[in-house]
Amino acid sequence: MTFNIYDFTSFNRWIDESLNSIMSPTWALITEMAIIGIVFLLFYAVVGLFLVYAERKVCAFMQNRVGPNRVGPYGIFQTIADFIKLLMKELVYIKDSDKLLFNLAPYIIIIASFMALSAIPFAKGLHAIDFDIGILYVIAVSSLGVVGILLAGWSSNNKYSLIGAMRSGAQIVSYELSVGLSLLTIIVLAGTMQFSEIVEMQRNGWFIFKGHIPAIIAFIVFLIASTAETNRGPFDLAEAESELTAGFHTEYSGIKFAFFFLAEYMNMFLVASIAATVFWGGWMPFHVSGWAGFNTIMDYIPPLVWYFGKTAFIIWLMMLFKWTFPRLRIDQLLTLEWKYLLPINLVNILFMAFLVLMHWHF
C-alpha cells in the first residue's frame, strides 16, 4: 500500500479492506466508526487547545502584549495547564437549578459542533462521511448548538443567564438565514451540495474568483453571519461580559465551562473550514486555468497545508473582528441582519443566478 499525502482515498480503502479481511462486515463498520470517533475526539481536543492558545497569542500581539509565555517555550502548554486546572475545579451546583438540563446543555453544544465536523473534507478522500447534501447537513447540525445555549440559560436559575440565552436565541435564529442564503449563492454556482464535489469543481479556480462579485459579497456576508452564529465578538451578546458578566454560562464551572469554551472555538474552526471549503476551495491548491506549470508547482504543496492555511487565515480574520470592534446592541444586531444582510443576500442570489444563467462566471 502506498501512503499518499495528496490523496487519502487509497489509504481509506486499505483500512477498510484490511478490517473486512479480519472480521465480519458489521464489526468492521463498528470498528471503523470507533476509529473515526477516537480520531475526531483527539482532533477536537488538539484543535480546541491550539485555537485557545492561538487566540490568546493573536489578541496579545494586537494589544501590544506578549501573551502567554510562562508555561513551556512561548507558553505553548498554557492551554493544557488551563485545561488541567479546569478539570480539577469543583463543579458548583446551583440551588433550584434544573439539574438534568443544566448537565445536559454542555453536551448538546459539544455534540452539535462534533457532528458538523464529520462532513468537512480535510483532503482528498479524508472525510468521515461524504453526504450528497453536505452543506444542508452542516447548516442543520451546527444550529443545534442554540438549543444547548437556551437550555444552559434557562436551567441555570440565573437572571443574567436567561437574558443571555434569550439574546442568543434571537441572534442565532436570525443569522441562520444569512448563513444559509450566502451558502446558497455558492450552491447556485456549483450546482451541488456535496462537499467533495464542491471542492473538485474549484480545481480550475476557487469559487471566490470564479463567481467574482456575488461570490465576494456572499463571502463577506457569510463571514459576518457565521461570526454572529458562533457567538463571537462583536456579536458575543450572549456572553457580553461587560453587561451580563458571562451570559448563558455564568453559573458553569470546571469541565462544564470548558465544554462551552471548547465548543465556541470548535464552532469557529467549523465555520472557518466551511468558508474555506466553499469559497476558497478547501484543500484544493491555488490554480489558475491555463498556467499549467504554476498549477503543477502548487500541486506539490500538500492539500492539508492548503486546507489548514486557509482555515487559519479565516480564523485570524474572525479574531481580528473580535479584538477590534465594540459589541453591538441587541436591536442593532437584528437590524444588521434583517435590514442589511438579508436583503443584500437575496439580491445577491438573484444576481448569482443571473450570472450562472448568462455564463458570466469564469
Added chain:
Amino acid sequence: MKEIINLPVKDLEQEEYIVNMGPQHPSTHGVLRLVLSLQGEIVQSLKPHCGYIHRGIEKMFEKDTYPQVIHLTDRMDYLSAHINNHAVCLLVEKALEIEVPERVKYIRTIMDELTRIQSHQLWWSSFGMDLGGLTCFFYGLRDREMILDIWEETTGSRFLQSYNCPGGVMQDIHPNFQKKVHAFIKTFKKKIRDYDRILSGNVIFENRSQGVGVLSKEDAISYGVTGPSGRGSGWSCDVRKMEPYSMYSKVHFNEVLRYECDTYARYMVRMQEMHESMNIIEQLIDNIPAGDCSAKMKAVIKLPAGEYFQRVESARGELGMYVISDGNKTPYRMKVRTPSFSNLSALDHMSRGMKIADLVAIGASLDLVIPDIDR
C-alpha cells in the same frame, strides 16, 4: 399551583424583573450595586446602592492635620489624586492668605493636566472595554504608563502621589521632567489618532453611543452633573474658566462644549479635552520659572476660624472642598463635594427606557469612580 395558573396574564407581564448589577460586576468599575428593574431588555428604573467602599474619610479628616488630610484625598478619586490634593492646598493657602511661588503654580498646573490626561486615558480604556472592544483597554493603559513613569520619577509614586503640600510641593521636579513630558506629548499625539481610528469613527461605536442616555442641559444643572459629562450637555461648567486657580487664568485653552447631550457628546468632550490638556502643558512646560518649590510654612498649620470653600475642576467634574475651621490644627468639619456622587444621581434619569447595553455605555460615559462616590 392552581393559584399560579389562575393569575391573570397581564399581571405576569407587568411583573418587574429585578436584576442586581453589582457589587461585583465588570462594568460598574468597582463595588457599585445597581438594582435594575427590567422589562425584557429595557431598564424601567434603577436604584444605585453605594457604600461598599465607604471608609468614612470625612470623619477621618476631623482628626487629621491639614498636611495629613492630603494623603486621604488621594484615595477618594484616585484617578485625579493630584487635583484632589491641589484643592486642599488651595483651600489652606486661601485661608492663610499665603501666596505660593510661581514655580509651584506652574508645577501644579502641569501635574493637574497630566492627571486629567491619564484619567481620560483610563476612562477611554474602560469605555472601550465596556462597549466590548477589549483592545482599547490595553492601548489606553499602554499610553498611560508614560505619565505614571513621569510621576514616579518626580514624586516617587505612580498613582497616589501626595505630591502637593500646603504652600507648595513636596519636592522640586526631577531634572528629566520637562524632557519626559515633551516626549510623552510627542508620542501621545500620534497614539491618540489610533484612539480615534479604532473607536471614535467606528460605525458600531457611533450607533452604540449616539442618542443614548440623553441628559438635557437643565437636567444636567439640576442633577449637578459637572465636568466633561456636564459639558457634553452644553453646560459651560469648567471651574478652570469660572474661577481660575493656579495658572489657568494665564494659559489659553478652550472649554470643550458639545450640545448633543448624549453618550457620544460626553465621549467627544473627553477626547477633545485630552488635546486641550496637552495644549495647556505645552504652553507651560518650557516656561517654568526658577524659584522655590514651596512657600515658607509654619510647622503647625492652623486655619483661622471660619468657613472656606474651594472648587477645582477634577477630571470628573467640579470638586468642592468645604472646611469649617474652629482655629485648631484639625478641621472642625470637612465636607467634600465629589463630582462622581452627583453624576451618579443622574444615572437613573438617563437610563430609563434604555437597554442594559445602553446602561453600561451611559455608566461608562459618566466616568464614575466608586471611591469618589463613597468616600
Added chain:
Amino acid sequence: MNSFFKYFSDIFHGVKSLLIGMSVTGRYFFSPGQIVTQQYPENRKDLQMFERFKGEVILLHDANNQHSCNGCGICENNCPNGSIEIISTRVPGEDGKLKRIIDKHIYHLGMCTFCGLCVKNCPSSALAFGQEFEHAVFDRSKLNKVLNKPGSSIIKGVE
C-alpha cells in the same frame, strides 16, 4: 430615492470605518517590535527604580552602623496612620545629662500610605525612602519592621 442612496452610503461608510479600525489592530499584530510588556521576574537584575521611588521608609545608616535619629518623635506625630512608633530611652551622656536615644524605631509597613510626611519633616534627615518594592510576605506581622539595625548608634553631634 434619497433614502435609497442613504442606505448604500451607510453601508459604505460603515464598512470603511470598520476597515480603518481593523487596520489599527492589524498593524500592531504585524509589528511585535512595539510590544511594551516587561518580563518582570526575569528582568529583576537590571530593573532600576527611580531614585525618588517610595518603596518603604528606611532609617539611613552609614558604614559604621550609625544613624542620625535622636528619637524626637516628629515623624511619629506627623504620620497620619500611626505607622511609626518610637521607643526611646534616656541614658546619661558624656556630660552627665540625660540624653534620649532610640531603642526601637518601629515601622508598620502594612499601615503606611507613603505620604512622605515623615521623611519630609525629619529634622535630622535620618529617614529616607528605600527602593525595595517586593514586600509580599506570608504573615502580616512580618510587615512590622524595626528600622534601626541591631547594635546601631547615633552619629555624634546630631542630637
Added chain:
Amino acid sequence: MDNETLKARILELVPDAQQEENKQFLTLLVPSAKLHDLALKLKNSPELAFDFLFCLSGVDYVKQIAVVYHLSSTQHKHALVIKVKTDDRVNPNFDTVSDIWRTAEFHERETYDMFGVRFNNHPDLRRIFLDEDWKGYPLRKDYVDEVNIVEF
C-alpha cells in the same frame, strides 16, 4: 448681582434671615420653616436663578445641627450660602429641596445617613452609605465607636 443687592433681595423674601460672617460667599442663616419657600423663589425668580446646588452639607455644631446649601447661578454667576439650624438633636427635621434641585436627593440622603437629619417629603430617604441597621450617625461629634475609631 453683587453680594449687597443679593442680600437685599433675599432679605425682602425672608426678612428674618441673619447674615453670617464669611469672606467668600454671602452666607445667610434662614429659619428652617421658610427654607422650602425661599429655595423655590431662589430657583425660579429670573434675576436670582440659583439653579445649581453645588454642595449640600450637614454640620454638627454640638448644640445645633445645621444644613448648609451652597448655591450658584449658571446664568448670573453669583453664589450664595443658605444655612438652616435646629436645636433638636434627637430628631432634626428640615424640608427637602430635592424637588427643586434633583442633586439634593442624594446629598440629603447622605446628610441623613451621617447626621440623622430627616428631610420632610424626601422621595426616598434611606441610608446611602451605611447599612440599614447601622446605629448612630457617624459624623456627629458625639458619635462613639470604640472598635473602629482609634484615638492616637
